[in-house]
Amino acid sequence: MRTVARETLFKIIFASQFNKPVEEGFKHALYKADKLDEKDIDYCEGILNTVEEHGEDFTRILDERSKLFPESRLFPADRSVLFIALAEMLCPSDVPSAVSINEAANIAAKYSSEKSASFVSGLLAEILREGINVQGN
Numbered sequence: 001m002r003t004v005a006r007e008t009l010f011k012i013i014f015a016s017q018f019n020k021p022v023e024e025g026f027k028h029a030l031y032k033a034d035k036l037d038e039k040d041i042d043y044c045e046g047i048l049n050t051v052e053e054h055g056e057d058f059t060r061i062l063d064e065r066s067k068l069f070p071e072s073r074l075f076p077a078d079r080s081v082l083f084i085a086l087a088e089m090l091c092p093s094d095v096p097s098a099v100s101i102n103e104a105a106n107i108a109a110k111y112s113s114e115k116s117a118s119f120v121s122g123l124l125a126e127i128l129r130e131g132i133n134v135q136g137n
Contacts, residue, residue, distance in 0.1 A: 002095075003103060005040040006084060009047055010107050013080040050087040058086045065126055077112035078120060085124050090132065097128050 008030050016022045027048075031041050051058070062074070062082060074082070085104035088095045101124045109117035 002040070002043065003106075004034050005036055005043050006103050006107060007110075008034045008036060008040075009044050009084050010077075010080050010111065012044070012048065013051060013083055014076055014111075017076045017079065047084060047087045050091045051083050054087070054091065055083065058083055058090075061086065061090075061127060061132055062123070066123055075112055075116065078108060078116050081107045081112070081120055082123065085120070086127070089124065089128065097124075101125060101128065 011030055012022055012027055015026065027044075031044070036044065066074075081104045084107075085100045087093075088100040089097045093100075101121050104124060105117040105121040108120040112120075
């Protein structure tokens with residue numbers, strides 16, 4: 001189920017903020033512990049590659065829309081979930097943007113502060129309304 005895969009991604013991206021690069025053994029241990037199938041692992045690897053490739057673009061997009069909370073000041077948990085949702089929303093994906101936003105808010109509510117879910121969903125909804133892509137067009 002993609003919800004479990006997203007939570008696994010969250011753990012990997014969260015860890016990467018403190019310990020780069022994330023070791024392959026760590027990722028595979030999480031995949032196994034969370035009982036991800038091959039399709040979910042492929043999904044995770046695709047999102048991780050997208051975040052790696054477009055992380056600077058994602059940072060710029062977040063900074064332009066969150067003046068009071070630039071990306072560098074975000075809670076690491078919020079940053080992690082936002083990067084996952086942006087990878088789904090702004091790059092070729094079979095995931096509807098509304099699903100990405102809802103899942104991001106749910107993960108933020110579970111792993112971050114009380115107000116994170118509404119912050120994350122509001123910021124992502126603004127990006128969706130603006131029709132942004134990773135090049136900022």
